[in-house]
Amino acid sequence: MELVLAVIVGGLYAAGIYLMMRRNIVKLIIGLVLLSHGANLLIFASGGLTRAQSPLIAKDGHVLAPGSADPLPQALILTAIVISFAVTAFMLVLVHRTHQEAATDDLDALTTTDR
Amino acid sequence: MSNWLLTLPILIPLVTAATSLVFWRSVRTQRAAAVIGAIALLLAALALAARVDAEGIQVMQAGAWEAPFGISLVADLFSAIMVTIAAAMGLAIVYYSLWSMDRERESFCYYPLLQVLLMGVCGAFLTGDLFNLYVWFEVMLMASFVLLSLGGERPQLEGAIKYVTLNLVSSAVFLSAVGILYGIVGSLNMADLAVKLHGETEPVMATTLAMMFLVAFGIKAAIFPLFFWLPASYHTPPIAVTAIFAGLLTKVGVYALMRVFTLLFTQDVGFTHTVILVLSGFTMVTGVLGAAAQNEFRRILTFHIVSQIGYLIMGLALFTPLALAGSVYYMVHVIIAKTNLFLISGVVHASEGTYELGKLGGLYKRRPYLSLAFMISALALAGIPPLSGFFAKYSLVAAGLDRGSYGIVAAALGVSVLTLFSMTKIWAAAFWAPGPAEPAALGPGGERRIRAMMVPVAALAGASVAMGVGAEYFIGLSLRASAQLLDPNQYIGAVLGRNAL
Amino acid sequence: MLIAVLSGFALALIAPSLHRLTHKRTGFLVGLLPLGLCVYFVRLASGLDADVAPVRETLAWVPSLGLSLSFTADGLSLLFAALISGIGFLVAIYSGGYLDNHPQLGRWYAYLLMFMASMLGVVLSSNLLAIFVFWELTSISSYLLIGFFHEEEDSRKAALQALLVTGLGGVAMLAGFVLLGRVGGSFEVHELAAGAGLIRGDPLYLPMLLLILAGAFTKSAQFPFHVWLPSAMAAPTPASAYLHSSTMVKAGIFLLARLFPVLGGTPAWTAVVMPVGAITMVFGAYVAMRQNILKKLLAYSTVSALGAMTMLLGMGTDGAVKAAVAFLFAHALYKAALFLAAGIIDHETGERDVRRLGGLARALPITAAGAAAAGLSMAGIPLLFGFVAKEIFYEAALHGPDGWAAALTTAAVVSSMFFVAAAACVAYRPFFGAATETPKRPHEAPASMWLGPALLGAGSLAFGVFPGWIGEGLLNHSASAALGKSVDLHLRLWHGFTPVLGLSAVTLLGGVAAYAVRPRFTAAxxxxxxxxxxxxxxxxxxxxxxxxxxxxxxxxxxxxNGYLRHYLAVILITLVGLSGSVLLTHVKEIRKHVIDSLVIAWETVEFYELGLAVILIIAIAAAVHSRTRLAAIAALGVVGYGVALVFVLFGAPDLAMTQIVIETLTVILFVLVFYHLPPFAIYANRISRARDLLLATSVGVVMGVLTLVATATQAYPTISSYYGEMSYDLAHGRNVVNVILVDFRALDTMGEITVLTVAGVGAFALLKLRLGARSRGDEEGSS
Amino acid sequence: MSSLILRTATRYIQPILVLFSVFLLLAGHNEPGGGFAGGLVAAAAYTLYAIAYGVEEARRLLYVSPQGLAGAGLLAAAGSGIPSLLYGKPFMTGLWHEGDVPGFGEIAVGTPLLFDVGVYLAVIGVTLSIVLNLAEEE
CATH class of the missing domain: 1.20.5 (Single alpha-helices involved in coiled-coils or other helix-helix interfaces)
Incomplete structure (x- = not known):
């Protein structure tokens, strides 16, 4: 499964980046979302995959049963998911406002601040 | 008890910001909170720095979970210096904002955002955990996204799109690198990582990861060829925002580079640090040439930020005690000088109503004290003795010559002349050249407002002079910081306990 | 000596306020300091003794970097210091008259004093870094003084040019100093001189020599760096007289002399310094001949004189160094006087062109007398100090290095002829002959102004008649200090009928002839x-x-260029280039990892997992390819829920739950925003798409490979087992992920909710605060 | 959009979702759930309400402003780390009080729970701030 997941991760990165390089500002955000999915899955995969147990301590136990999934990457990903949600939401509003102000969704038309 | 000092630089801005948000309808409360918070932060930072200098590296394990399992907050001298200078800039900017920020932005949570920015910056300087560093980066970035776009004027939004996108790419690369690193080494604590990365790990992966971190932090630090977001956006928000960005944000990237490339990735210095050296040379040159091509006060300064980053990482790349000390000193120097130049441009704007060099003039005649402050900061930036910049430049040049890296020394010296060139360009156009026949009408607040804005300007100009005249103290401090950086065992020992070595 | 140097800076600080209090008398008040300093230095000089080591004072400033303010009072430094403070005194008083009523006169005094103090710092310091510090300060004060008439564009340009040229030389010199300091093990000049042998044998000797010379040559306006000096004449005349003739430009000469015991006298030294000096000397003198504007003429003749001194130091013989010192003293006296006189002419008549001046001696008798004495000295007429200096100059040239004596002597004689002509242009032509109409009716200048030329002219005469006064004392010590050994300088007015005297006669005749043919010659x-x-x-x-x-x-x-996708492309190419190249160098190990996991993969993968993977891939492709916004959102949703399923399958219920809720919210947000956006338009062409696809794929491949390597390599056990053990007993929670979030790594979570909060505030502010609309409204309203 | 069925359904589903979110929050320490998931569910509940009845109604139902809620959440989270100062322990050290509550069995109450409540509030505040403000756009 690692290989399969690695392909998916690679695919998410490639797709995300490809979309970000479009001129359409909407595709830029879709690309960003795909990119963050890619990063999350990458952490998930490289933390080690276990099909078995979720990291919950049984009612009668005091420690996590051996063979449970690694809880740390999960916690990291949870943090990362929430952060990327925050960023995506903000970015969406930003794009919305930019479109209102500039009346275009073409990124190539948004070059005035560099010149 | 004592190590609570380590928490304060994060906690104070957080509480200030959260309180201000609860009272988000009252601008007056937010202003008061911002001032109190900024002063408290500076005091806490000074106390922390004093303790670190006296007692060595300070560590606090958050939640009392022992390292490497919890999150460690670590303050070595370098961190402490950075926190202090960040707090000082925070106070200067808050005071400046009281007089220069428009009412609308103030009422839309400008001050809490500024506090969150400071919190993220301080967190990044103090954390000893790589993932936690990511989180602080995000805190800082999110606050900067909002500050950059706050107001919603078209240039702001255009700049913000580029700024946000490219910084998110950096975050994605950073996050991926952390994930891979965790997959291989199974830890996140930097001290622990340092031990393990220098143990059995294959150097190939260490070097590959080093390159990923170089790109991730390099984007944030705005090194060549990753700096595009900076000149595209920095000149668009109100000047107080630009000033604090210019002073602190890229420096956090440089800080991160210096941290990981002294602590974690020293397996293949011959390769990694040579790459950094080459990039530092290009960063200096492209930045200063970019500045030479501009004709707007803020844009010239903006490109200079990039150029100065080249010097900062030059010290890292040379990787000798003097070179790293040079970088540390340079960092403090450039934060002060650069922030002040932006603040001065803001005063100019408040007085003349424009940033265009072509429309400015006559300030030398009409505003002698502003002229003096500009002269000091500009010459400091160009490395003219006896101001701060000279000692910074000298340390790096001497370190480069010691190591026989003549190319980078030539670049550094040449760039300093070009820096002088563009500073005199501003000087000649805005200050010396005859001004418009009728001076522009002053905005609201008039002279009183300008005098108030001059307070932080004068203080920072004074700091540039003091850092030069009192260079022995600051160089000594930087040398001690650099010695700590070059001896990771001190850091590791402090975090993990002596027996970990 | 420390106080002597620093007092200038201190007075500079308060000069503007002082000026506000004292108005017209400021010049005299400010002048008291240099006068006092001059007396102090002369007294120090009179106490010099060849057998006693010179007085040194040291104040550690930045010992960590080897920078200390160490001052040495030997002949060389005291000669310069006395000239700087002495002429400084005259210039301070002079500028009170010259810039009378100028609104920024207070700042003028500040710059002037700052310059004087810096210059004193340069010549008194014996620490290389300290010299550099003061050196740069002279550049800056010179910049401010040249650009003093800052509303003229020419002044600004000239100031910039001077700053850039000397600045470039300065940084080269700094590099040279560092090298010298490292090779010699010290920045103290006398310690370096003690180890001169080693330094000269070092492989870095030549580079450091050239770097330091770059500094000296730019400052002392040697060809081809001289260009800034004639332009610098845009400065007010007192600055030209002070900085650009008698003091600052001599800093380079000083440096050559100061470092002569360390670096000088080698073949390399002679091969560079001597020809550069000689070329500058002849070139400067020739160009001076062509000038008609008084200050330009003087400027080029200064270039020439600096060339002469450089040439002499380059020759490096005892006689040459002695001649250089004497020449320097003579030049400082007469050139400052002539500049000041030129300033008076300009001030009183409003005319700068020699051709339109004449007969001013009647209106300006004192100025004329001073100028005449100075001019005679410049021309090298007996009874004036210029003659004495020129005699030993010729003497040195005649005894120049083998094979060069004839060429050097010729060069010296030719340029001295031009000097005679130039002196006639400046000191004879405007004052004598037929009077001309000038824009202003001339009157004798106020005493504050004529004092300078008068005293300096008298000095040229007095020292010319009694050369022993200074020759036996200060100049002697000065030459000794430069040479690093005790020498005797015999300055006499009358040497008898020697070949040198013959040359002098030839020079005079040639010079008069040159003056006579000058107008026709230049026209032709x-x-x-x-x-x-x-x-x-x-x-x-x-x-x-x-x-x-x-x-x-x-x-x-x-x-x-403003194109976000270009920025992205460059960044990603850097990423792939840097990390990919490292991976490629170890492609063998990597391939092993990949193949291993390939094998394992097929053994372990379940069919429903494969199915999920296929769905994910299709959804990703659909997101990329979709032509409508709605399809894109739908595909994005499928990807999100698919990722959540992956979390479900691999034991991460918390993640799955969060992912599902967040995905739902994200889709809602997308719909809300896209509602307002226009339909997709296709902007890109086929080629750019293919190019982007290639780059995107290579990033994907690198990340995929890294993921595989990371999953396959596990160098250490993870730290996670700790959480499993501690979570319930110490942290009172059975959901380990949640315990990590709220306890073990609560700091992360705190940061994270801060990010969230800020995003919320940001969205709120962006939507509600629209200053753009307001400013647009303003524009429309006003226009 | 606001069909009668949706309105009716929302009237019943919304409170259930909010209750469920509180359950997720409280259970989160031992079962899947926690402040994030809980907060997001609660936010989803209000979002649903906004879709059915309009933004104004949803705001009224919330009583406080989303920004204030987020600020309060931040304060609660930060505040949960401070009591450990009184015991001379590092920032964020968990402090627990254990006791038997009739009917529930042994229950441990500690500062990390307060922290989680802070997370819960912040998540609700922020999500609603974005969603409601965006929904008001024309």
Whole structure:
């Protein structure tokens, strides 16, 4: 499964980046979302995959049963998911406002601040 | 008890910001909170720095979970210096904002955002955990996204799109690198990582990861060829925002580079640090040439930020005690000088109503004290003795010559002349050249407002002079910081306990 | 001595306020300091003894970097210090008259004093870094003084040029100093001199020599760096007299002399310094001949004189060094006087062109007398100190290095002839002969102004008649200090009928002839000269500056082009290039990892997992390919829920739950925003898409490979087992992930909710605060 | 959009979702759930309400402003780390009080729970701030 997941991760990165390089500002955000999915899955995969147990301590136990999934990457990903949600939401509003102000969704038309 | 000092630089801005948000309808409360918070932060930072200098590296394990399992907050001298200078800039900017920020932005949570920015910056300087560093980066970035776009004027939004996108790419690369690193080494604590990365790990992966971190932090630090977001956006928000960005944000990237490339990735210095050296040379040159091509006060300064980053990482790349000390000193120097130049441009704007060099003039005649402050900061930036910049430049040049890296020394010296060139360009156009026949009408607040804005300007100009005249103290401090950086065992020992070595 | 140097800076600080209090008397008040200093230095000089080591004072400033304020009072430093403070006194008083009523006179005094103090710092310091510090300060104060008439564009340009040229030389010199300090093990000049042998044998000797010379040559206006000096005449005349003739430009000469015991006298030294000096000397004198503007003429003759001194130091013989010292003293006296006189002429008549001046001696008798004495000295007429100096100059040239004596002597005689002509132009032509109409009716200048030329002219005469006064004392010690050994300098007015005297006679005759043919000569060669100017060093400077600007504009246009996708492309290429190249160098190990996991993969993968993977891939492709916004959102949703399923399958219920809720919210947000956006338009063409696809794929491949390597390599056990053990007993929670979030790594979570909060505030502020609309409204309203 | 069925359904589903979110929050320490998931569910509940009845109604139902809620959440989270100062322990050290509550069995109450409540509030505040403000756009 690692290989399969690695392909998916690679695919998410490639797709995300490809979309970000479009001129359409909407595709830029879709690309960003795909990119963050890619990063999350990458952490998930490289933390080690276990099909078995979720990291919950049984009612009668005091420690996590051996063979449970690694809880740390999960916690990291949870943090990362929430952060990327925050960023995506903000970015969406930003794009919305930019479109209102500039009346275009073409990124190539948004070059005035560099010149 | 004592190590609570380590928490304060994060906690104070957080509480200030959260309180201000609860009272988000009252601008007056937010202003008061911002001032109190900024002063408290500076005091806490000074106390922390004093303790670190006296007692060595300070560590606090958050939640009392022992390292490497919890999150460690670590303050070595370098961190402490950075926190202090960040707090000082925070106070200067808050005071400046009281007089220069428009009412609308103030009422839309400008001050809490500024506090969150400071919190993220301080967190990044103090954390000893790589993932936690990511989180602080995000805190800082999110606050900067909002500050950059706050107001919603078209240039702001255009700049913000580029700024946000490219910084998110950096975050994605950073996050991926952390994930891979965790997959291989199974830890996140930097001290622990340092031990393990220098143990059995294959150097190939260490070097590959080093390159990923170089790109991730390099984007944030705005090194060549990753700096595009900076000149595209920095000149668009109100000047107080630009000033604090210019002073602190890229420096956090440089800080991160210096941290990981002294602590974690020293397996293949011959390769990694040579790459950094080459990039530092290009960063200096492209930045200063970019500045030479501009004709707007803020844009010239903006490109200079990039150029100065080249010097900062030059010290890292040379990787000798003097070179790293040079970088540390340079960092403090450039934060002060650069922030002040932006603040001065803001005063100019408040007085003349424009940033265009072509429309400015006559300030030398009409505003002698502003002229003096500009002269000091500009010459400091160009490395003219006896101001701060000279000692910074000298340390790096001497370190480069010691190591026989003549190319980078030539670049550094040449760039300093070009820096002088563009500073005199501003000087000649805005200050010396005859001004418009009728001076522009002053905005609201008039002279009183300008005098108030001059307070932080004068203080920072004074700091540039003091850092030069009192260079022995600051160089000594930087040398001690650099010695700590070059001896990771001190850091590791402090975090993990002596027996970990 | 420390106080002597620092007092100047201190007075500079308060000069503007002082001026506000004292108005007209400021010049005299301010002048008291240099006068006192001059007396102090002369007294120190009179106490010099060849057998006793010179007085040193040291104040550690930045010992960590080897920078200390160490001052040495030997002949060389005291000669310069006395000249600087003495002429400084006269100039301070003079400028009170010259710039009378100028609104920024207070700042003028500040700069002038700052310059004087810096210059004293340069000459008194014996620490290389300290010299550099003061050296740069002279550049800055010179910048401010040249640009004093800052509303004139020419002044600003000239100031910038001087700053850039000397600044460039300065940084080269700094590098040279560092090298010298490292090779010699100290920055103290006398310690370096003690180890001179080692330094000269070091492989870095030549580079450091050239770097330091670059500093000295730019400051002392040697060809082709001299260009800034004639331009600097845009400065008010007192500054020209002070900085650009008698003091600052001699800093380079001082440096050559100061470092002569350390670096000097080697074949390399002679091969560089002597020809550069000689070329500058002849070139400067020749160009001076062509000038008609008083200050320009003086400027080029200064260039020439500096060349002469450089040439003498380059020759490096005892006689040459002695001659250099004497020449320097003579030049400082007469050139300052002539400049000040030129300033008076300009001030009183409003005319600067020699051809339109004449007969001023009647109106300006004192000035004329002073100028005449100085001019005679410059021409090398007996009874004036210039004659004495020129005699030993010729003497040195005649005894120049083997094979060079004839050439050097010829050069010296030729340029001295031009000097005679130039002196006649400045000191004879305006004052004598037929009077001319001038824009202003001339009156004798106020005493504050004529005092300078008068005293300096008298000095040239007095020292000329009694050369022993100074020759036996200060100049002697000075030459000894430069040579690093005790020498005797015999200055006499009358040497008897020697070949040198013959040369002097020839010079005088030639000079008078040159003066006579000068107007016709320059007219005849005007085209040639214009041609020369068109390809001369000033053009090199302009070309370099413009070239730099062109490159800068071009570079910025290419790099900072405004296209986000270009920025992304460059960043990603860097990422792939840097990390991919490291991976590629170890492709064998990597391949092993990949193949291993390939094998394992097929053994372990379940069919429903494969199915999920296929769905994910299809959804990703659909997101990329979708032609409508709605399809894109739908595909994005499928990807999100698919990722959540992956979390479900691999034991991460918390993640799955969060992912599902967040995905739902995200889709809602997308719909809300897209509702307002226009339909997709296809902007890109086929080629750019293919190019982007290639780059995107390579990033994907690198990340995929890294993921595989990370899953396959596990160098250490993870730290996670700790959480499993501690979570319930110490942290009272059974959901380990949640315990990590709220306890073990609560700091992360705190940061994270801060990010969330800020995003919320940001969205709120962006939607509600629209200053853009307001400012647009303003514009429409006003227009 | 606001069909009668949706309105009716929302009237019943919304409170259930909010209750469920509180359950997720409280259970989160031992079962899947926690402040994030809980907060997001609660936010989803209000979002649903906004879709059915309009933004104004949803705001009224919330009583406080989303920004204030987020600020309060931040304060609660930060505040949960401070009591450990009184015991001379590092920032964020968990402090627990254990006791038997009739009917529930042994229950441990500690500062990390307060922290989680802070997370819960912040998540609700922020999500609603974005969603409601965006929904008001024309």
């Amino acid at each position: 060669l005007a085209t040639v000269h214009r041609g020369c100017d068109a390809i001369g060093p000033q053009r090199w400077y302009d070309g370099a500056l413009n070239g730099m600007l062109v490159v800068a504009k071009l570079q910025t246009k290419v790099l900072q």
